[in-house]
Amino acid sequence: MFVACHLFLGLVLGLAFAGRLDDRRLIGFSALGAVLPDLIDKPVGHLILAGSLNSGRLFGHGLLFLMLLTVAGITLYRRHESIALLAVAAGALSHQILDAMWAIPVTWYFPLLGPYEPYEFTDYFGGAIFAEVSSLSEWIFLAASAGIALAACRSSGSGISRFAAALVRVSVPLLGILALVSLLAWAAGSPESILMAGAGPEDYLLLAVVAAVGVVGAIRHRDYLYAG
Numbered sequence: 001m002f003v004a005c006h007l008f009l010g011l012v013l014g015l016a017f018a019g020r021l022d023d024r025r026l027i028g029f030s031a032l033g034a035v036l037p038d039l040i041d042k043p044v045g046h047l048i049l050a051g052s053l054n055s056g057r058l059f060g061h062g063l064l065f066l067m068l069l070t071v072a073g074i075t076l077y078r079r080h081e082s083i084a085l086l087a088v089a090a091g092a093l094s095h096q097i098l099d100a101m102w103a104i105p106v107t108w109y110f111p112l113l114g115p116y117e118p119y120e121f122t123d124y125f126g127g128a129i130f131a132e133v134s135s136l137s138e139w140i141f142l143a144a145s146a147g148i149a150l151a152a153c154r155s156s157g158s159g160i161s162r163f164a165a166a167l168v169r170v171s172v173p174l175l176g177i178l179a180l181v182s183l184l185a186w187a188a189g190s191p192e193s194i195l196m197a198g199a200g201p202e203d204y205l206l207l208a209v210v211a212a213v214g215v216v217g218a219i220r221h222r223d224y225l226y227a228g
Helices: 003-021 025-048 063-080 085-099 124-133 136-152 159-188 199-219
Strands: none
Touching: 003 025, 003 085, 003 124, 003 199, 025 085, 025 124, 025 136, 085 159, 124 136, 136 159, 159 199
16 A cells, blocks of 8 residues: 555544544554554665665564564553553554555564565656555545644644644545445456556455545544534
């Protein structure tokens, strides 16, 4: 999955944490966790190790990374009653699920199954950026993410609050349409389309699930998102 999709799911998870624990900071921690694997692995794998591994799915995409985050999160909770790191771990878990890391067991279970497998990419970042901007789903997720993020830092009655609410209100029906169209594309076994560059049937199913989760999350926490 692409960056905006990962970020959006992390924000929705954080919204659930914030709504339950009344701490909007958890939205940011969960969103950070949702993009953290790529923030770690893409520069390391495609820049520092471009001549050897050239892979953007390394340590941050493995279960060992999740385990260390979870242990650190439990320790922080026991000492300071903060679930900040656990929210980061939840976001990182969502990233690995969307990337279907179980399909790459050497990476997911590293180091149990041996060393990482090398890959070959030409101009990885240029291709990735083009794929991002040419995928309609990414623009929808980006708009919805902006609404949630702005709602997390808004003050009641402020212009930011009103703008955040407007973004969410526009995004919810778009997410609903995206969920429906993606589900139909998955059921039909459709090839790559404007919805997502390079998509396969399983990618459409994940798009539908993420969009549907976003709609449910926005409706469930509408009082929080539309405050002001």
